[in-house]
Amino acid sequence: MAVQKRESAIFDRPQALEPVRMHYCPGCTHGIVHRLVAEVMDELGLTERAVGIAPVGCAVFAYNYFTCDMIEAAHGRAPAVATGVKRVRPDLFTFTYQGDGDLASIGIAETIHAAARAENISIVFINNAVYGMTGGQMAPTTLPGMVTSTTPFGRDAKVAGNPIRVCELLAALDGPAYLARVAVTSPSRVREAKQAIQKAFQAQLEELGFSLVEVLSTCPTRWGMRPQDALDWLEENMVPYYPLREFVVPEGLRVGR
C-alpha cells in the first residue's frame, strides 16, 4: 500500500512580490520590508486595487518587485503623486515606499502637507540614516557624529545641522491617523514591524487618513559593516535616538496587537 505524502508550503513568496531577483546589497533590510509590505497586501487582498509609488534612492526599482500597479515618482514627490492617484480614485489602495533622503530631505514639504491634509494614503518610510544609492552621503536622519561621505569627520551639528525625527515631527499635526516607528533587526522586531504596516494599511482601508510606518533599517554597504554588525549598531545607536513606538493610533482600528 502506497503511502500518500501530503505536502503543504509553510513558507512561500508572497503573491504581491514578483519572482525576480532584487538589486539590494547583501544584508540590506529593504528586502525584509518589501516582503512585509507584500505579505500584508496579500492578507488584506489589496494587490488588484493597489497602486504603489516608488521613490528615488535605493528603492527606486521597487516598481519591478511588487505585482500591483506601480508608479515611479520624482525625488521626494511620492506623497504628492499618491495624493493625485487617491484623490481621483479613492477606491484604489495607494502606498508610497520612500527612503530618508527622499522623504525627510527633498520631500519633507510633500510629507508634512500630505500628513496635515490627512491624505488617505500609507507611507512606508525606510530610515537607514544614509543616502545609499548615491554613495553614502549624509541623510537628514544621519546621527550626530556619524561618518558619511559628506561628513567624513562625523556629523557635526554646528555645521551639518541636526537629525530629523520624522514621526515626532508628524505627530505634532492633526492629520495623521497612524504613526509608528519600528525596526527589522530581529524576528520579534520584524513581527512588530509587520503589525505596524498592517495597521497603517488598515487605517487607509477604513478611510481614517494619513498613515506612516518608519522602519529603522541597515545599510551595511554604506555603513561599512558586516550585516550582523550593522544590526547591532542600529540597536545600539539608532534605537536610542529614534525610539520605537506607536505615536498615533486611531481609536477602534480593527487590528489588535
Add this chain to the structure above:
Amino acid sequence: MTSIPRGTRILMRGNEAVAQAAIDAGCRAFFGYPITPQNQVPDYFARHMPEVGGVFLQAESEVAAINMVYGAAAAGTRVMTASSSPGISLKQEGISYLAQSELPCVVLNIMRGGSGLGNIAPAQADYFQSVKGGGHGDYRTLVLAPWSVQELYNLTREAFDIADRYRNPVLILGDALLGQMMEPITIPEEVVDPARLPRKTWATDGAKDRPRNIINSLYIEEPQLEKVNLRIDARYEEAARKEVRVAEEHLEGARLAVVAYGTAARVAVTAIEEARSGGMRVGLLRPIALYPFPSDEIASLADRVDAILVAELSLGQLVEDVRLVVAGRCPVHLLGRSGGVVITPADMVEALRGLAGEDRG
C-alpha cells in the same frame, strides 16, 4: 454639467474660460498653487469642480501640484494645472517626468514679466521655455497660444484631446492680459462625459484582470531609454504633420508680414489695419500652435514678402525660430518689448513704416 449659461453670448474672464473649458472637456482634477495673474483659474475650479464631482486641491507648492497631476494622469483621469511664469519654472521637473512617462495633461501658463520674480504684467518671455522642452531631457510640450477669451476656451477643450492622442503634456500659453480681460464668448451646449472617453489601458488604476501597469521614466539600459525617446519623438513628428495651426490676415498680396502670437498678434491686427489704411500692403501670420512650429507656412511666406517683422513681448525669442525657417529668404526684423511692457499699435506702425521705407530705398 456646471451652472454656466450655454449657447448664448456671455461675458467671461480669460482665466475663467480656461477652467470652464477644462471641465467641459471632461477634466475632473485640478491641482494648483496661487500665483498672480492666474488666480481666477483655481478659484473657478474650487467653486465649480464640486458641481461635476471633480477634484480641486490647493497644493502646498507648484512642485507638489505638478506631481499630483502626475499621479492623477497616471490613474487615467483628465487633469490640469495652471500657473504663471515663476511657478511654471518650478513645474518643469514634473513636466519632464510627465513627458518621459508618456502621461497626458494640460498645463496653463498665464505668463508675466520676468525673469526672476519680475512683475505681474503681460509678457511672452517664456517662449523658449515652452517650445524647446522647458525641463531636462529630450522632450517637448505641445504648445497652443490663444489670442482671445473664446480661443482660450476652444483651445483648452482641444488641448485635452491632443494630450490624450499624443500621451504628452500640452501647454496653453497665455499672458496676464489674456487671463485677466473679459470678453463675450459662447460656451457650447455639448460637453464631454469623462465616463464615455476611451479607456486608458496603460493607466495604473488597479491590476485587476490584466497584467500590472508601470508608469515610469527610469530606463537604466541606454538602448532601452533611446527606444522610448524615439517612440516619443515619433509622436512629435506626427504632431508636426497634423497639429500645425496658423491664422492669416491680409496676407493676400502683402509686401510685408508680421509674425506674432497671442497678445502681440492682437496689437498687430490694430497696427496692420492702420498701416493698410495708409496704403501699406501688410498682413499677419499668427501661429496658433507654437509647437509644432509652422515652419512650412513661414518659409513659404518668406518667399512671397519683402520682409517679415516679428512682434513679441520678449527680447528676441520667437524671432530666432522664424529666422531659422526663413533661412535668408527675406530679411526678418524684431519688434520686441520686455518686462511686461506691451507693444503699442503706434510702435508697430512706426516699425512697419521703417521697413516699408527700407524696401523703397
